[in-house]
Amino acid sequence: MPLLRAGRPRLSTRLRTLAAVGVTTAVVATAAAVVTTADASADPAAAAATARDFAPAARSTADNPLAGRKLAVYKGDGELAWPPYRAARGKQKKLLGRIALTPKAKWFGSFIPDNKIARSVERYIADSQKGDPEKLVQMTFFRMVPWEAAFKKRDVNAREAASYKRWMNAAASAIGDAHVALVLQPDGPISLFQNPARSRAASLLAYSARVLSAQPNTSVYIEVGAADWPYGRSGVKNVMRFLLHSGIEYARGIALNGTHFTATPKDVQRAASVIQALGKRGITGKGAVINTSNSGHPWEFGDYKGPRIADDAPACRTAHEPKRKTCVMLGIPPTTDVARAAGGFSARTKALAEKYVDAYLWFGRPWLNYQAAPFDKRQALTLARTWKYAKAAGF
DSSP: OOOSOTTOOOHHHHHHHHHHSOOOOOBOOBTTBOOOOOOTTTOHHHHHHHTTOOOOOSSOTTTOTTTTOOBOOOOSTTSTTHHHHHHOOHHHHHHHHHHHTSOOOEEEETTSOTTTHHHHHHHHHHHHHTTOTTSBEEEEEEOOSSOGGGGGTOOOOHHHHHHHHHHHHHHHHHHTTSOEEEEESTTGGGGGGSOTTTOHHHHHHHHHHHHHHTSTTEEEEEEOOBTTBSOSTTHHHHHHHHHTTTTTTTSSEEEEOSSOOOOHHHHHHHHHHHHHHHHHTTOOSOEEEEEOTTOSSOOOGGGOOSSSOGGGOOBOSSTTOOTTOOOBOOOSOOBSOGGGOTTOOOHHHHHHHHHHEEEEEBOOOTTBGGGTSSBOHHHHHHHHHTOTTTTTTTO
C-alpha cells in the first residue's frame, strides 16, 4: 500500500532535529484579533498586542469547546520564535512580532525525558495562563518512538511502550483541570505503516486520547494528515482505518495540515468527509482543527519542484506569487470564528466549516528549519513581510 507519495519529506531528518532541540508552535485563537499576554514593558508592539485579547466567538461552547475562551501566548525559550523577537529592534522586531505574538502551541515529545515532562507541562501552563486559569492553553504532543521513517521498519517495542505510557500519564496529570486544546501526534497516518489493528503505536495513541481526554477541560484532536495525504480515492478510507484503532472515540476530534501546505477549503472538505464517515460508524459529535500557518499560498506535496525537500520549502518572496509556484506563505490568522475567517472563502466552505470545524489554528511551523528547528530568521522575516492577513490579525 503506497501510503506516502513522491515528494513527502525525509521525515527522519525532522525526527533527528526534534530530538536535539525542544521545539514549539501551533494552535488556537479567535475572531479577527490575535491573542497575547505580551509583557507591555517589552516594546510598543507587545503592549498593543496585550490590548488585543480576543472577543468571545459567536459559536456556542456546546458545539465548540474552544469558542468563547481567551488564549494567551507563551513567551519563553521553549518557543523558538520568542528569543529572536525579544532580541530584535526596529522593523525586524515589528515583523518578527507577527509570528512571536500569534498564538501557537509548544511541542512536547521524546526530547523531554519521562521524569521531566510533568514539570515541563506545569511550567508551560503556568507561564501561558499568567495567573488566569480560564485561559485556553495550546499544546502539541509528538511523543511516539519510533516514528516517521523508522516506524516503516518496525513497530513500538515493549520498553518504548512502557516509557510512552509513563510520559503520557505524567503529562496528563500535570495538565489536570487546565483548559487545553491539544493536537496529538502530527502526521498521525504514518501509523498505517504498521497494521493499526495489531500495532502497539495505534493502541498507544488510543491510550493517549483516553488519558488526556479524561482531564476535565482538555480537548484532544488526533492529526489525520491533510487533504493531499493520505491521498486519492482511498484517502478518507485510510484515515478511517487509522482512526478506528487510535482512540477517536475518546478524542474531541481530528486535526489537519500540521506539516503540509494545502488549501484550507480542501482541508475543510476533508475534515467534513472524515467526520461524516465517523458518523456512519456511530461515532458522532466530533469536530476538527485545521492548521493555517502554512496555507497562505497553497500547494500539494507532489507538486513541489524546488531545490530543497518539500518540508523545507522557501518562503514566497512577494505576496503575489503565481499559483503554480511552490513557495510558502502564512495563512489566515488563528480563529474559532470559522464562519467569519479572513480568507474570503466560498459560502459552501463557510457552511462546512461552521458545521465541522472548531478552529483554524497555527500548529505548523514554516519559520523553523525543516519545520522543526532551529529558528530560521531569514525565512521568518520573509514570511512576516509577505503575510497578506497581518492587518486582519491586528498587526
